[in-house]
Structures are given as structure tokens and as C-alpha cells.
Amino acid sequence: MFEYAKYLRLNKFPLIWCAGCGDGIVLKAMLRAIDKIGLSNDEITMVSGIGCSSRLPGYVDFNTLHTTHGRAIAFATGVKIAKPEMTVIVVTGDGDATAIGGNHYIHAARRNLDLTVILFNNNIYGMTGGQVSPTTPVGKKASTSPYGNLEPSFNISGLAQAAGASFVARGTVHGAHMLEKFIEKAIRKKGFSVVEVITPCPTAYGRRNRMGTAVNMIQDLKENAVTLKKAAKMSPEELEGKVVTGVLVDIDKPEYTEEYAKLSEQLKNKVGVD
Amino acid sequence: MGMRYEVRLSGEGGQGLVLAGKILAEAAAIYDGKNATQSQSYGPEARGGASRSEVIISDEDIDYPKATNIDLLLALTQESSDKYSKDLKENGILLVDSEAVTKLPEGNFNVYKVPISEIARSKIGKVVVANIVALGIIAELSTIVSIDSLESAVLARVPKGTEELNLKAFRTGMEVAQELLK
Amino acid sequence: MQSNQKDKVQVITGNEACAEGALAAGLKFFAGYPITPSSEIAEILSLRLPRVDGRFIQMEDEIAAMGAIIGASLAGAKAMTATSGPGFSLKQENIGYAAMAEVPCVVVNVQRGGPSTGLPTLPAQGDVMQSRWGTHGDHPIIALAPHSVRETFELTIRAFNLSEMYRTPVILLMDEVIGHVNEKVILPGPDEYEIIQRKKPDVPPEEFLPYKHTESCVPPMVSFGEGYRYHVTGLCHDETGFPTNDPVEIDRLLRRLNGKIEVHRDEIIDVKEDFLDDAKIGIFAYGSTARSARRAMLLAREKGIKVGMLRPTVLWPFPEKFVRPMGETCSHVIVPEMNLGQMAHEVEWATCRNAEVVKINRVDGEPISPQQILDKILEVAS
Numbered sequence: 001m002f003e004y005a006k007y008l009r010l011n012k013f014p015l016i017w018c019a020g021c022g023d024g025i026v027l028k029a030m031l032r033a034i035d036k037i038g039l040s041n042d043e044i045t046m047v048s049g050i051g052c053s054s055r056l057p058g059y060v061d062f063n064t065l066h067t068t069h070g071r072a073i074a075f076a077t078g079v080k081i082a083k084p085e086m087t088v089i090v091v092t093g094d095g096d097a098t099a100i101g102g103n104h105y106i107h108a109a110r111r112n113l114d115l116t117v118i119l120f121n122n123n124i125y126g127m128t129g130g131q132v133s134p135t136t137p138v139g140k141k142a143s144t145s146p147y148g149n150l151e152p153s154f155n156i157s158g159l160a161q162a163a164g165a166s167f168v169a170r171g172t173v174h175g176a177h178m179l180e181k182f183i184e185k186a187i188r189k190k191g192f193s194v195v196e197v198i199t200p201c202p203t204a205y206g207r208r209n210r211m212g213t214a215v216n217m218i219q220d221l222k223e224n225a226v227t228l229k230k231a232a233k234m235s236p237e238e239l240e241g242k243v244v245t246g247v248l249v250d251i252d253k254p255e256y257t258e259e260y261a262k263l264s265e266q267l268k269n270k271v272g273v274d
Numbered sequence: 275m276g277m278r279y280e281v282r283l284s285g286e287g288g289q290g291l292v293l294a295g296k297i298l299a300e301a302a303a304i305y306d307g308k309n310a311t312q313s314q315s316y317g318p319e320a321r322g323g324a325s326r327s328e329v330i331i332s333d334e335d336i337d338y339p340k341a342t343n344i345d346l347l348l349a350l351t352q353e354s355s356d357k358y359s360k361d362l363k364e365n366g367i368l369l370v371d372s373e374a375v376t377k378l379p380e381g382n383f384n385v386y387k388v389p390i391s392e393i394a395r396s397k398i399g400k401v402v403v404a405n406i407v408a409l410g411i412i413a414e415l416s417t418i419v420s421i422d423s424l425e426s427a428v429l430a431r432v433p434k435g436t437e438e439l440n441l442k443a444f445r446t447g448m449e450v451a452q453e454l455l456k
Numbered sequence: 457m458q459s460n461q462k463d464k465v466q467v468i469t470g471n472e473a474c475a476e477g478a479l480a481a482g483l484k485f486f487a488g489y490p491i492t493p494s495s496e497i498a499e500i501l502s503l504r505l506p507r508v509d510g511r512f513i514q515m516e517d518e519i520a521a522m523g524a525i526i527g528a529s530l531a532g533a534k535a536m537t538a539t540s541g542p543g544f545s546l547k548q549e550n551i552g553y554a555a556m557a558e559v560p561c562v563v564v565n566v567q568r569g570g571p572s573t574g575l576p577t578l579p580a581q582g583d584v585m586q587s588r589w590g591t592h593g594d595h596p597i598i599a600l601a602p603h604s605v606r607e608t609f610e611l612t613i614r615a616f617n618l619s620e621m622y623r624t625p626v627i628l629l630m631d632e633v634i635g636h637v638n639e640k641v642i643l644p645g646p647d648e649y650e651i652i653q654r655k656k657p658d659v660p661p662e663e664f665l666p667y668k669h670t671e672s673c674v675p676p677m678v679s680f681g682e683g684y685r686y687h688v689t690g691l692c693h694d695e696t697g698f699p700t701n702d703p704v705e706i707d708r709l710l711r712r713l714n715g716k717i718e719v720h721r722d723e724i725i726d727v728k729e730d731f732l733d734d735a736k737i738g739i740f741a742y743g744s745t746a747r748s749a750r751r752a753m754l755l756a757r758e759k760g761i762k763v764g765m766l767r768p769t770v771l772w773p774f775p776e777k778f779v780r781p782m783g784e785t786c787s788h789v790i791v792p793e794m795n796l797g798q799m800a801h802e803v804e805w806a807t808c809r810n811a812e813v814v815k816i817n818r819v820d821g822e823p824i825s826p827q828q829i830l831d832k833i834l835e836v837a838s
Contacts, residue, residue: 012698045680047527058687058698063680065530066689067523068553074520078527078535079680081511082485086531086681104523107516264506296638300467303640310467312638315578337751338826339637339744 007031007041009061016055020214022173022199023053023120029176030089030118031060033184044087047076049096052127052201053120056091070101073108076115084257087187088114094121094135098156102134109163109192113256116186116193119156122201130204137241141208157196161249166191168249172198174221175245182247190255198225198243276334279418280341283408284326284358285350285371290405295327297409297427298419302331305423311339324353331418346416348408349375350390367415369408386415386454393446403443406432410447414455421448464642470608470634474564475500476643477612478536482651484510485528485535487521489543492576493632494566497538518546526550526559530688532679534616538564541583542573544590551625552591553690555713558667558675560619560654562612564628566635567743567794569821578821579632581743581794587627588772594710596717598724599627599772603746605639610649611769617652618724622716623674629771631794633744633823657684665695669708673716717773725775728767731757735764737836738786738811740779740803742768745792745824752829761837771799776806783807788836792816792824 008031017023034044044062048054050069057064063086067075072090080088097105097119108115124142125131132142132149135156139148157170167189169182179197186193200206200217211217221243228246231239281298283291292314299312314327328341346367349355351374359379362368370378372387388411394404406428413424425444432440468476475497478486486505488498498514505512511533515521518539525535539547544565554561569575570582583590587599598618602608612628619626657664657676666686668675678684691699692706700706717724731753732738741749746767756763766782768775779802782789789811791800797815804813816832818824 041685042681042683045531058689061685063685064687065527065680066687066691067526068549068690071519071523071550074515074523075527077513077515077520078485078487078524078529078533079531080527081513081524082528082531082533082535083679083681103516104520107520260506260511264509267507268509296467299638299640303467304465309640311640312467313633313636336639337747337754338823339633339639339747340823340825342825342827 002032002035004028004031007034007060007062009059012059015059017052018203020200020202020217021052022122022197022218023056025173025176026053026118026120026179026197026199027056027059029179030183032180033187036184037187039087044089045076045079046089046091047072047079048091049093049101050127051093051096051125052122053091053093054096070096070099071104072096073101073104073115073117077108077113080113080115081257081260084114084261088116089187090115090117092117092119094119094123094156095125095133098134098154098159106159106163109160109165109194111256112164112166112191112253114190114192116183116189117195118183118186119194119196120199121156121196122199122205124201124205126201126204130208140205142205143208157194157248160192160194164192165194165249166251166253166255167193167247168196169194169247170196170198170243171245172221172225172243173200174218174225178245185247185250189250190258191253277332278336279331279416280344281329281331281346281348281412281416282326282341282344282358282361283329283348284324284354285348286354287323287325289325289350290402291325291327291350293431294405294409295329297424297431298329298412299331300431301419301423301427302329305426306420308333309336311336313339324351324357326354326358346412348412350404350408351375352377355379369411369415371404386411388450388454393450394443397446398439398443400439403440406440406443407447407450410444411451413444414448414451465640466643467638467640468605469496469636469638470602470605470630471496471566471636472500473605473609473641473643474538474612474628474630475504477609478562478616479504479508480609480646480649481613481616482534483536483616484533485525486510486537487513487515487524487528487535488537489515489518489521489539491518491540491543493568493635494538494540494564496635497564497566518543519549522547522550522563525561526554526557529559529561530680532681534560534620536562536564538566540566540568541570544583544586548586548591552593552595554625555591555595555597556690557688558623558677558713559625560623560677561625562615562619562628563625564612564630567629567631569819575821577632579744579794579823580819580821581631581745582798582819583629584771584793584795584798587629594714596622596624596714597627597772598622598624598717598770599629600769601629601743601771602634602769603743603767604634605637606641606643607769608634609641609643613649613651617650620652620654621674622720623654623677624716629743631743661685666697667693667695667709669695669712673712673719721773724770724773725777726769727775727778728769729778730765730767731762732764732766732782732785734762735786736762737764737833738782738789739763739765739829740782740789740791740799741765742771742799745794748824748826749792749829751826752833755826755830756833756837761833763833774802774806779803779806780808783810786811788812788814790814790816790829790832790836792829794818794824
């Protein structure tokens, strides 16, 4: 069996996450992916913003940076550019990355900076007590949408794709093995990569919307998940309420730090002319 | 206190007054070994609007870098002449572009009216060098900076490949001024 | 002038001197966002940094630029950003983070008129208090204010040195006059200034406490990737760097963070004193306003009025030790500022109101002229 302990700060356990939260499944899938690639603890910097998922770096034995709300990708940009040999992984949530941090998210994708963003989408602001988020579905209740949410939600994988990401995949915590593969591919990809993970928040979202237990919510994820292949044959009406999983984008294009290094070399070889 | 000479170059944004001021300051500071500062004031837009560039030349350290008691004022537009002539000292030199400035400010000044932009256009073939023509005139009207230093400063500062054009503009300005001073 | 010296004479702006100073201090990472009147700093560094193995990036906004320099500094690069009032407001969130997580970095603010978009191209000194208290919570900060192009070069280097030495964000508080004035300078060579690097731990990783309470209040610092894996957070944390709610640990942390500046106050503070020995009227002036004040002082002295001047190059921590004696020897202390009296309040308490503090304030986008200060001196003297 895979030994998770070598990557964990076990003295920081128990985890802050509620019973039934899907975040632990993502943590484990991520550690298995890292191990498969063979990265050592020192080679990884893990950066997060604010929220439940953003507490993850506290539990892993890497160089860890827990930043301000929405700004993880901005901080990570500095780390990556100053130390391009470092594997920089950003752990963030739907509110953190696409509401307060939306600008950083799309611009890092546009730049194609070699970051891996693992985006925990639980459709709610969990840590602050269940406020409506940019991915809360229309009609769902939150502490700040007590009559049901009026706002259409973001397709956050589509957002990364449109902004120019090199790799985008969507999975759910029900498909943990698929998730592990997506994360592995995302880290290996030279360029901006996003893995959107649909994960339940039974405490702040499920309970308010009468979605049953955590187990029920994960079962729902299983039932609602359709692969890309299957989805291609379905009508928009049939896709309503479904979660399309799979690798949405996997392309190769120039990566920011590599392009900058090339420019720097050219300039240094050019003597004294502006 | 020691010598302090104040120059204000005024016109509108895009006329190259900041560059002209910088050349004047470099001529005084780098080539003549004096102290000099150049500062500017402009609106938020990159082009148009009344604009001014000020040069202070002194034998001593320059504390206040803005002009308050001006020895020489260049005005390339009516608006700048109206707006920026109030600090010109009595008997100070007022150099205006005679095609643009038709109404002179009231006061007891040494006024020189020269169609600066027209000279740049007809004699040099490029209106953009009006700033350098003006520097040539200023070099003669005021003896604060040596001609050699100003020429060197012009050549060091203008874009590569335009040295000859700018030198011609500068010397044309000098000749115009020599005529005026006869 | 000798020819070799003549070669070194330059006529450059404060913004250019700031960029040069940063490079001289070892800047390796700059992140910025376009804003008048500071943009030239970014423009110069975009040209220069890739030639010296440095990195420049224009971020999507001011907040991101501040976040990026903190990330780069943690990865071991000397890092800086430059902005003006509106951008400085946006950076406050992460300036607080840098103070809390003790990340060395330099934030340049070339002040323009405010509040809000205000006067983009005109000078002001309205961000003095924002430099001190701009981010929420009690936090340490150092702010420097140059009054000339050469001093901008020197204080930019000092800003890096102080940030490395005390692991704190340092604000270089310029103003539009200094940012844009072209001035004759001979910049000092590398053997004429000292460059300070952050102190590294002298213990192995397993014994390393990233936020250890030491006598100097400044814990040693390692970069990410050097084998000392640790946790950095903006939450209140204990010596290990992990979040804590323990009141004892929180109190200890907050007192140490602020104590860093208090303990080293005398080493940080720097003032220039002029004619204060026999002065009956004092002037307290900083930044470009100090230039007008100096001229006014010299003009007044020609008239036989005994005026002296105190010019702090470090605004925060406030140099009360030097201001207090002015209250004892001077009848009046004149404080000219391009704001409505932000430092005057500090001078009032620091002089214990022994002297009358006389304010000269301008917020119309025009600098305070020497004449305006001279008039006030004459009024006070009569």
C-alpha cells in the first residue's frame, strides 16, 4: 500500500475538514500522483488562498504557502518565476479562484505559466458558513441566497480553456482513480494546468439544500457524472444537471518561464546594444 | 546666493519640450559642469493640452527645481503663452512662435517673435524639429549654456540617424537668432 | 571637471535612479502594473532585468503584483513593485501579509494627488499616513522619503537592506516631483555602498523554527527549495509557522513583529539636521518639500532670522527623538506638506506642544514654493 505519511505533516492532524467532506479524497489522489511522478518533498511548493480547501498545504510536508483570499495564483506566479525548477501546485476553491481571484485565474491561463491548479469546486463558501458562490447552481439555497440563487454559474473549466490553459480536466471525488490520473497529467504538463474537482460540502451546502448525507451526495456525483465521450452524444436538455468529466484540454504551447529564459539568454549574448 | 537661471519651455503635449529641456539641462550639467535640473508639468493625456518643461541652471546645489522667477520663457502656443508667462521676470526674455502667439502677455519683457514651427517645416522639412530650432535660438539669446555644449547634448540625445537633421535645425535656429540680435 | 568624472555625470530622473538603485541592491524580480507617475520604473526594469538574469512581469492588477513579489521573495529573489496612490491602496492587503509572514520586499509609491484617481500627473504627499497604517491591524513598517535623485538611488538600496535585515516590507515613499525631476548626479559605484542579505539559519532543518523568538526579534530566513520545508501563512502563527489560537502565542507574535522596529529604532531612523544649533524657528520637512524648505531657510538666514531644519529620510519609524529637542529650543516648528497636515500631528505630539506647530499645506497639485515657506517664517518671526 502507498505510504502517504512521507508527504504528510501528521502532527498537524486531525484535519480541519468536516466529516463527509470530499477534500481528503483529493488530498490522497494528489499525493499518489506526486509519488508516481517521483517528486521529492523539497521540489514542490504548494500555494493556497483562503477557504476550506486552501487549508490543505498545512497538512503536507512541502514548501507551503497559505496566502490571502483569491491571491494564491498571484503568489505562485512569483515563486514559479523566481524558481522555475520548482513544481508549483496551487490548491484553491470555487470562490477563491473564480470570484475574488478570478482575474488572476484567467491571466495565469493566458500567460501559460507552468502552474498546476487543483480547484476544489463544492458550489459554496464553506469556511465562512455557506454563502452563495459563482458555481452555486440556479435555485440552490445558500446563507446569502435564502430564496434560491438567481445567478447563473460559471463553467470554471471552460473559463480556463477559453483563457488559454494548456491542460484542463474535470473529475469528481467519486472517481478518485481518474482524479489521480488527471492530477498526474496536470503536473507533468509544461504549462498552465487546471484540474477541477467536484466535491461535496455536506455541512454548508448539502444540508441547506436537503441533499441527504455525505454518502448520498457522493452517490449523486456518481449518477450525475458523464464522460466526455458520452456527453458528446447527449442533447443540452439531457446534460442539464450533469457533470461532464474527462480531459477537456491537452495541448502543447510555449510556456512563460521557458520563453523568458530564452529571451534572457538572447539578450545576454547580445553585447551592449539596446 | 549664487547664480540661478530659470528657463520655461511651454507649448502643448507632443511638441518635444521635455526632450528640449532635458538637452538644455544635460548641456549645462554634463558639458558645462554646472548644476541643472529639468522638470515638467503636463495633463493626463500624452498629446495636446498646455504643457511646460522647466530647466534651472545654477553654480550651486539646486534646491527648488521649479521655475518661479523666470529668465527665459519659450511659448509655442497661445494657450501656453497666456497660462505660463506670469512668472516671467521683468526684462526677462520672451521667445514666442509668432504664428501661434498673436496676443502677447502684458509686461516689460524682451520679446522675440519667430515663426519657429514654420522655419522647421520650410527650412528643415520637418515640423517635429521645432523644439531643436527653438534650442538654437535660445543658445544665442541666452548665453547661459555654451554653444558647443548644447550641440554635443543635442547629438547625444536625439534618435540615431537623425543627428544631421537635428544639427541643421539647431544651427538654423542660431542663425535666425543672430539676425534678430543684429 | 576631469574627463573620467565627466563620463559618470548623468542627468536622470528619480524614477530612473530608483530603478538603478534597485538593480544595484540586487533586485532579481519586479512585478508591477502601469500607473502614473511611477510607470518609468517598470519600463526601465522591463528592459534591464532580463539582461542580468532577473525577471520582470507586468501583472493583471496591483494586488497580483504585490502577491507575486512576496512569492518571489520567499523563493529567494530580492523583489520590488512600484505604484502610486490608487495602486498603493490595492496593495495594502498583501503589504499586511508581508508584514505578518515577515517577507522582505520593497514597495515604491511615487505619490500623486488623491483621494481616489485624484491628480494622476501632479505631486502630493498624501500617502504618509497610509504608509504607516494602510493595512489593517497593528503591523511593523518602515517608510523612507528621498528628497533628490541621488538620494532616491541611495534610499532604494537602503530600502532593500532594511527589508532584508528586518524581514519586513519597506515603503519607498517618493513624490511626483522627485520621480520626474531630471537632476545632475554621479551615482556611487559598487564599492561605495553596502548590500545586506537576509540572515540564513545556522541550524539543521529538523531544528529550524521559521518564526523563532530571538532577542533581535528577527528570525533567520530560508528560501523555498533549500531543504528547510516550512509553512508560511497570514494567520496568526506560532514559532513553527503554523496557525494558532493560543492567546499567549498570538500576543508574543504580535509584540515581536512590532518589536522588531522598536528594538532597532535607532539603527533605522535617519535625519538630516541643518542649522538647528542656534535655531529659534524650526522646519520639519521631507521629500521634495524639503527642497523648498531649505531654500526658504537660507533666504531667511540672509535676513538674519535663525531658522533650522530637520529632514527625516526615514518617516516610519517616526524620529521623535530628534523632533523633541526642536520643541525645547524653537518657539515655532513649521511643517510644510503637500497634504492637509499628516506629519504635523506627529510633530505636535513629539514636541510635547512645547513649540507652536505651524502648518503649511497644499493639496492643489502644485508644490509648496520657497516663497510660501519664507512668508510663513517672516510672519512667525515678527
